[in-house]
Each structure stands twice: as C-alpha cells, then as structure tokens.
Amino acid sequence: MKIASIVGNRPQFVKAAPTSVALRERGFEEVVIHTGQHYDRELSQVFFEELGLEEPRHRLDLRTADPGLMRPAIESRLIEEQPDWVLVYGDTNSTLAGAEAASELGFPLAHVEAGLRSGDLSMPEELNRIETDRLATLLFAPDERSRETLAAEGVEGRVEVVGDVMADATRVFAPIARKRATGDWPDPYAALTIHREANTEPERLRALIDELNATGWTFVFPVHPRTRKVMDEHGIVPAPQLHAIEPVGYLEMLALVVGATRVVTDSGGLQKEAYWLRVPCITLRPSTEWVDTVAVGANRLAGPGEIARALEEASFPDARAGHSVVLVDVQPERVDMLNRGESYVGDVSSESVKELLDQGRLRATLDYDELRGADAILIALPTPLSAQREPDLTIVVDATRDIAQRLQKGQLVILESTTYPGTTRERLQPILEESGFKAGTDFHLAFSPERVDPGREDWTTKSTPKIVGGVTEACTEKAAELYESALDSVIRVSSPEAAELTKLLENIFRSVNIALVNELAQLCDRMDLDLWEIIDAASTKPFGFMRFEPGPGLGGHxxxxxxFYLSWKARQYDFYTEFIELAGKVNQNMPYFCRSLISQALNHGRELSLKGAKVLILGVTYKANVRDTRESPALKLIELLQNAGAEVAYHDPFVPELPERELSSVALDPAEHDCVVIVTAHSKIDYEQVVEQAPLVVDLRNATGRNGRVDGKVWKL
Structure with a gap:
C-alpha cells in the first residue's frame, strides 16, 4: 500500500515522525511530499536529519503559506504517484492544501488529530481543522471528546480514536532531548515562543514583549523568522533577561522545555509537549484546541495584562489531590471489570470500587501512556520463580522499561514487589535512568514492600506500618510523604536494600518456624503423639514462645x-543459607508426607488402597477464607493423589473451578466419598457435620479440634 504524506512545517514534521517510522516498520510505502511552507533549515531540514523521517521524494520548495498556491503542485505529485491514501496532519495551511488536493482528485484522505476544536473561528487553524475533517475519509481522533465533536458536526468519514500522536513523539524523542540539555541557561528559566499570526501583529507583539520584559522572569526565546521580522521592522526590543536566540531544532526545543520551570507559548504542539513533560504552560491565546490541558490545570490561557500573574500561579496538577488513582494492567478483562465497578480481589469489595469510580477517583486502563500524568508510579507485579527455582524478574523489568519510556521529571517510582536485596538499585535504577533522568535528582526511586495478610480484618493495608527505603534520603522522604497521606504509620529505613531484606526476613521467619512444626508433625506421627495438644500446651507460656502450626505445605505468593530469592542472592557473596534452604525442603516435602498419611488412613481405617479410592479434598486455597490458590499445597496434593490412582474431587466455596486440574467444585456430601481430607479450613464449613457424615476424615489443619482427637475415624496431622 502506498501512502502519500503531505507535510510542510514544524508541527507536521513532529507528528509525522513516529507515524512514519511505524508505517515503514509495517511494510507500507510512504511517499513524503514537502510543500516548503517552512524552509529554514532549523524549521525544516533538521527534522529529517534528527527524527528519522523518510526523506521527501518531492520537495516543492514553494516558500508560501497560501493553500491556493500549494494545491496545484501537490495535485501534480499526487497524479504522478497515484497513492492509495493521502495522509495529512494537524491544522496548518499545508494540511488544508493537501486535503483539498486529495479531495479534488478523488484520493482517500486520512487526517491525524481530527476533531480538535478551540472554538475560535478567527484562527485560520480552526477553519483548517473543520474543512479538513469535512473532506476526510478516515479521521484519526486523539480522544473521545474529539470523536463527540465530529459526531456533532455530522462528518461523513469514519472516525477512529487512536490516542495522541504528540504523546508518541514525546515518548520517543524526550530521552534524546534530555541528553542534549546543556544546562547553559540561567536557572530557573521559562521557555518562550511566539509565532502565531495574531500575536505577531506589531502592536500586539509589542504589548506581549513589554509585559514579558516587566515580569522579571528569565526567558529563553527561540525567535521564529516571522516574529524576528516584525521585531526588527518595528523596533521591538526584548530585555536582557529575554534571551532571544535563533530558531532551534525540535530536539533542542524539547531540551529547553525539559529544563524549564514554565513554558510560555502560542504553539499548539508545545502546549502538549509541556503537558507530557510535566511543565506548567501559559498559552498566549484566548482559546486552545487542547482544552483538556486547561481543564486539568496544566495550562493557563493569558493575554497582555495577565502574563505575570499566570507565571506566578501556574503549576502542574497534583495527582494526589483527592487521591486519584489510575490502575494500569495488561489484561483487558481485568481492566473492563474494574471500570464496571467489579472487584476481582477478595479483600476489596465491588461496592468500594464502584464508589471510587463514581467519585472519579479510580479508573483502570491498558494504556501505559497514562503514567506520564502521574505524580507517583507504584509497581506491584508478580516476582515468581523460574523452573530452576531462581528469581524471575521478567515481569517487573519489562514494566520498568515501559515506565522509563514515559518517565517524567519529578515523578516518584516505588517498587512494592517482593524481591532480593539490590533489585531496586541494581536492576530498576539503570533502566529508569536510560530516560536521561538521574535517580535522586530528576526523579525519586524507592522500595516499599506490600505487607498484606489476605482475609485479615484486624490489620489492614491502612493500619499495618509501611516500610520505606529510597536510593537517597530525599527519595525516602518523598515516598514516605506519599504513604503518610493515606496510611497510619510509615517506617523509614536507610536504603532500598534494607527495605527489601526486611520483607524477606518477615516471610522467612514464618517459613522457618512452620518448617520446625512440620518436622515435629512427622516426628509425632512416629511417636504416636498429638502435636496439636503439644502446641496448645506450649502456647500457654506467656513469654518466649510464638505459636506456629503445621500443615500440608506452604502456599501463597x-x-x-x-x-529462594534470598538464597540465590546470598550465593553471589559465596554464602549458603543452609538453615533457610533446609526449612524449604521440609515444607516442600509436606504434600508427600500428607499423601502417605491419607494412604495409611485408608489402609488402616477402611482397609482400602489409595488406588481407586474416592477422595474429597476440602478446601483448595492456600489459606482459609480467601479465593487465592497461588502455590496452594492442595494443588500438589491433588496431583500426587491422582498419580497414585485415587479418584479425586474437591469442594471449596471460594473456588468454583480448577482448570489446571480439570476439576470443578462438587457439592459437600461427605458420605459419597471414601475419605474426606481437610486441606484448608474455611470457616463456612460445619466440620462436626463432616465428621458425622464422612466414613473417614484426614484433618491436616486441626479443624475438627478436640472432637477429632477422640473420634476414631479422624486421622490428624
């Protein structure tokens, strides 16, 4: 497919750059026709050199802004090329000329940035937008507002919402621009551009420059050729703090914006670039096509008499005001559920999700570009083990790369995923700094582990103290400030490594102590002692003892x-965590021990072989009263029983299906099975009734309590 792209000036070059690359990557033939509306090197050729644009096949070099003079030359090239589509961008006179030429010749026309409206019909750009949309066959709208505008206008072409091409351009080129930022300008400074026809009328321009001179602010002012001509002809002199320089290339302009504390402009493109780079913008116009930037407080409209106040009051909107949260996920079904007000997390009710949605404080999206507008980015992704039982950070690392492409100055990034010491500093920080920003200087980076006990109501996310460690003290404070705005208590530690190891210590402490009682359970089986009675007795000691209970194995995430995360990291220091690894072996062996216990119970209690026996597993989640089956020992036990020839069914009020085992939860009818095995002790189940009805019970959780100890058909771990 052949596509003729009509470009002619700076805004179109910027918008065309990411699109042109994408077209070529997908095998489209792109023919670029350059009208020459902008012909100065810094406003034209530099874009082809720096941005990877396809070199124009046709340079018309018209050096005019008159669409009527452009049309004949464009039509001639279109007749010569016979493209399948003509593609135009934005709202310039080259856009209109290309649209009219395509329409006159009957070529299908596609318009990027369709549907944008400022409402100001005195602006030539507004009229260009309206006419181009009227002529277009395919209209690429940046947002739903633009789609609604086009529907209200009754355009005949097909409308597709595709997102903001300026976001694509900024994402691709901002990291390059940051590396070009020289720091040669006074600090702080505001970036200034003026070029619109209405603002370069001599008296209007004089009023703007006089007021900018009087603000006392320092500006870096790349002067457009049109503006320079009017200033020279009418003796309009910028004050010394208005550093008037020659026009700069796109990347240099981005670098100026990156380093600026404000952007003052009448450019439509710079308004969006300032937004995506999180720099407050003052627009020297009575209206803007980018109305959303004004609505969220990132952009202020100002004219003569209003600039000084706008400079002082301008700020970038704080996403924490009202605690607005955007949830970014890669699973469409989960995003759709959340946006319908449906929770897939057991501890979070759908009612609370719906309430937050209705208040406008929560939404979910698949679009990573939403991260650009965030003050803080919290990474809470799985950190599983590989098949070799080694840390697998693929999910976290891939997400970090996506974040780095969109990282904005001043943002806070916090890793919450459990991991080994050094992950935040050694893995995440280098990736994020590929953005051109430096951790601790340009953005903040910290680690703060999640400390959630699913199903628990006495200690919640809000009431459980939050551990925080940043790569610098400032990073720690920034992260602590965020959490203190929502949680009861925040504990600062000296580094992300300390925070990372804190989380591992908490969980390894439990793992080791559970391994101790699991090993005692196997010993007590041989000694014919009731471990549960012994644990109850030991728990009466008011000091020096903490209760842990045995079970069929460890579960959860x-x-x-x-x-294994800590053991793997320790080996890098020639250290072997033998005690921790031994505990892991004991816990991993428990499903095998429990299978043997079930076999013994069937053999001695029912004189049945495990092979062919009907076994009902009661509870398959990793802990009671939750829906989570991750790493549940019940799954391993089911596998072992099936491999031994048992006919296995399960009942769990929280888990209707186990697709990995091709099983569905059955009705609780203990009498229908040779043996009922209590693997997870959900509180909804009447265990006295289970013991009464079942021919044989194997209780791995002490759910039957004292009654189980004296009932001969109950076998206990």
Whole structure:
C-alpha cells in the first residue's frame, strides 16, 4: 500500500515522525511530499536529519503559506504517484492544501488529530481543522471528546480514536532531548515562543514583549523568522533577561522545555509537549484546541495584562489531590471489570470500587501512556520463580522499561514487589535512568514492600506500618510523604536494600518456624503423639514462645517463593543459607508426607488402597477464607493423589473451578466419598457435620479440634 504524506512545517514534521517510522516498520510505502511552507533549515531540514523521517521524494520548495498556491503542485505529485491514501496532519495551511488536493482528485484522505476544536473561528487553524475533517475519509481522533465533536458536526468519514500522536513523539524523542540539555541557561528559566499570526501583529507583539520584559522572569526565546521580522521592522526590543536566540531544532526545543520551570507559548504542539513533560504552560491565546490541558490545570490561557500573574500561579496538577488513582494492567478483562465497578480481589469489595469510580477517583486502563500524568508510579507485579527455582524478574523489568519510556521529571517510582536485596538499585535504577533522568535528582526511586495478610480484618493495608527505603534520603522522604497521606504509620529505613531484606526476613521467619512444626508433625506421627495438644500446651507460656502450626505445605505468593530469592542472592557473596534452604525442603516435602498419611488412613481405617479410592479434598486455597490458590499445597496434593490412582474431587466455596486440574467444585456430601481430607479450613464449613457424615476424615489443619482427637475415624496431622 502506498501512502502519500503531505507535510510542510514544524508541527507536521513532529507528528509525522513516529507515524512514519511505524508505517515503514509495517511494510507500507510512504511517499513524503514537502510543500516548503517552512524552509529554514532549523524549521525544516533538521527534522529529517534528527527524527528519522523518510526523506521527501518531492520537495516543492514553494516558500508560501497560501493553500491556493500549494494545491496545484501537490495535485501534480499526487497524479504522478497515484497513492492509495493521502495522509495529512494537524491544522496548518499545508494540511488544508493537501486535503483539498486529495479531495479534488478523488484520493482517500486520512487526517491525524481530527476533531480538535478551540472554538475560535478567527484562527485560520480552526477553519483548517473543520474543512479538513469535512473532506476526510478516515479521521484519526486523539480522544473521545474529539470523536463527540465530529459526531456533532455530522462528518461523513469514519472516525477512529487512536490516542495522541504528540504523546508518541514525546515518548520517543524526550530521552534524546534530555541528553542534549546543556544546562547553559540561567536557572530557573521559562521557555518562550511566539509565532502565531495574531500575536505577531506589531502592536500586539509589542504589548506581549513589554509585559514579558516587566515580569522579571528569565526567558529563553527561540525567535521564529516571522516574529524576528516584525521585531526588527518595528523596533521591538526584548530585555536582557529575554534571551532571544535563533530558531532551534525540535530536539533542542524539547531540551529547553525539559529544563524549564514554565513554558510560555502560542504553539499548539508545545502546549502538549509541556503537558507530557510535566511543565506548567501559559498559552498566549484566548482559546486552545487542547482544552483538556486547561481543564486539568496544566495550562493557563493569558493575554497582555495577565502574563505575570499566570507565571506566578501556574503549576502542574497534583495527582494526589483527592487521591486519584489510575490502575494500569495488561489484561483487558481485568481492566473492563474494574471500570464496571467489579472487584476481582477478595479483600476489596465491588461496592468500594464502584464508589471510587463514581467519585472519579479510580479508573483502570491498558494504556501505559497514562503514567506520564502521574505524580507517583507504584509497581506491584508478580516476582515468581523460574523452573530452576531462581528469581524471575521478567515481569517487573519489562514494566520498568515501559515506565522509563514515559518517565517524567519529578515523578516518584516505588517498587512494592517482593524481591532480593539490590533489585531496586541494581536492576530498576539503570533502566529508569536510560530516560536521561538521574535517580535522586530528576526523579525519586524507592522500595516499599506490600505487607498484606489476605482475609485479615484486624490489620489492614491502612493500619499495618509501611516500610520505606529510597536510593537517597530525599527519595525516602518523598515516598514516605506519599504513604503518610493515606496510611497510619510509615517506617523509614536507610536504603532500598534494607527495605527489601526486611520483607524477606518477615516471610522467612514464618517459613522457618512452620518448617520446625512440620518436622515435629512427622516426628509425632512416629511417636504416636498429638502435636496439636503439644502446641496448645506450649502456647500457654506467656513469654518466649510464638505459636506456629503445621500443615500440608506452604502456599501463597510469598512464603513458598521468598526464601529462594534470598538464597540465590546470598550465593553471589559465596554464602549458603543452609538453615533457610533446609526449612524449604521440609515444607516442600509436606504434600508427600500428607499423601502417605491419607494412604495409611485408608489402609488402616477402611482397609482400602489409595488406588481407586474416592477422595474429597476440602478446601483448595492456600489459606482459609480467601479465593487465592497461588502455590496452594492442595494443588500438589491433588496431583500426587491422582498419580497414585485415587479418584479425586474437591469442594471449596471460594473456588468454583480448577482448570489446571480439570476439576470443578462438587457439592459437600461427605458420605459419597471414601475419605474426606481437610486441606484448608474455611470457616463456612460445619466440620462436626463432616465428621458425622464422612466414613473417614484426614484433618491436616486441626479443624475438627478436640472432637477429632477422640473420634476414631479422624486421622490428624
């Protein structure tokens, strides 16, 4: 497919750059026709040299802004090329000329940035937008507002919402621009551009420059050729703090914006670039097509008499005001659920999600570009083990790369995923700094582990103290400030490594102590002692003892995984965590021991072989009263029983399906099975009734309590 792209000036070059690359990557033939509306090197050729644009096949070199003079030359090239589509960008006179030429010749026309409206019909650009949209066959709208505008206007072409091409351009080129930032300008400074026809009328321009001179602010002012001509002809002199320089290339302009504390402009493109780079903008116009930037407080409209106040009051909107949260996920079904007000997390009710949605404080998206507008980015992603039982950070690292492409100055990034000491500093920080920003200077980076006990109501996310460690003290304070705005208590530690190891210690402490009682359970089986009675007795000691209970193995996303993260990291220091690894072996062996216990119970209690026996597993989640089956020992036990020839069914009120085992939860009818095995003790189940109805019970959780100890058909761990 052949596509003829009509470009002619700076805004179109910027918008065309990411699109042109994408077209070529997908095998489209792109023919670039350059009208020459902008012909100065810094406003034209530099873009082709720096941005990877396809070199124009046709340079018309018209050096005019008159669409009527452009049309014949464009039509001639279109007749010569016979493209399948003509593609135009934005709202310039080259846009209109290309649209009219395509329409006159009957070529399908596609318009990028369709539907944008400022409402100011005195602006030639507004009229260009309206006419181009009227002629277009395919209209690429940046947002839903633009789609609604086009629907209200009754355009005949097909409308597709595709997102903001300026976001694409900024994402691609901002890292390059940051590396070009020289720091040669006074600090602080505001970036200034003036070029619109209405603002370069001599008296209007004089009023603007006089007021800018009087503000006392320092400006870096790349002067457009049109503006320079009017200033020279009418003796309009900028004050010394208005550093008037020659026009700069796109990347240099981005670098100026990156280093600026304000952007003052009448450019439509710079308004969006300032927004994506999180720099407050003052627009020297009575209206803007980018109305959303004004609505969120990132952009202020100002004319003569209003600039000084706008400079002082301008700020970038704080996303924490009202605690607005955007949830970014890669799973469309989860995003759709959340945006319908449906929770897929057991501890979070759908009612609370719906309430936050209705208040406008929560939404979910698949679009990583949403991260650009955030003050803080919290990474809470899985950190599983590989098949070799080694840390697998693929999900976190991939997400960090996506974040780095969109990282903005001043943002706070916090890793919450459980991991080994050094991950934040050694893995995440170098990736994020590929953005051109430096951690601790340009953005903040910290680690703060999640400390959630699913199903628990006495200690919640809000009431559980939050551990925070940043790569610098300033990073720690920034992260602590965020959490203190929502949580009861924040504990600062000296580094991300200290915070990372804190989380591992908490979980390894539990793993090791559970391994101790699991090993005692196997010993007590041989000694014919009731370990539960012994634990109850030991728990009466008011000091020096903490209760842990045995079970069929460890489950969940932390305890079975975390010890391996630390053991792997320790080996880098020629240290072997033998005690921790031994505990892991004991816990991993428990499903095998429990299978043997079930076999013994069937053999001695029912005189049945495990092979062919009907076994009901009661509870398959990793802990009671939750829906989470991750790493649940029940899954391993089911596998072992099936491999031994047992006919296995399960009942769990929280888990209707186990697709990985091709099983569905059955009705609780203990009498229908040879043996009922209590693997997870959900509180919804009447265990006295289970014991009464079942021919044989194997209780791995002491759910039957004292009654189980005296009932001969109950076998206990």
């Amino acid at each position: 932390c305890l079975p995984v975390d010890p």
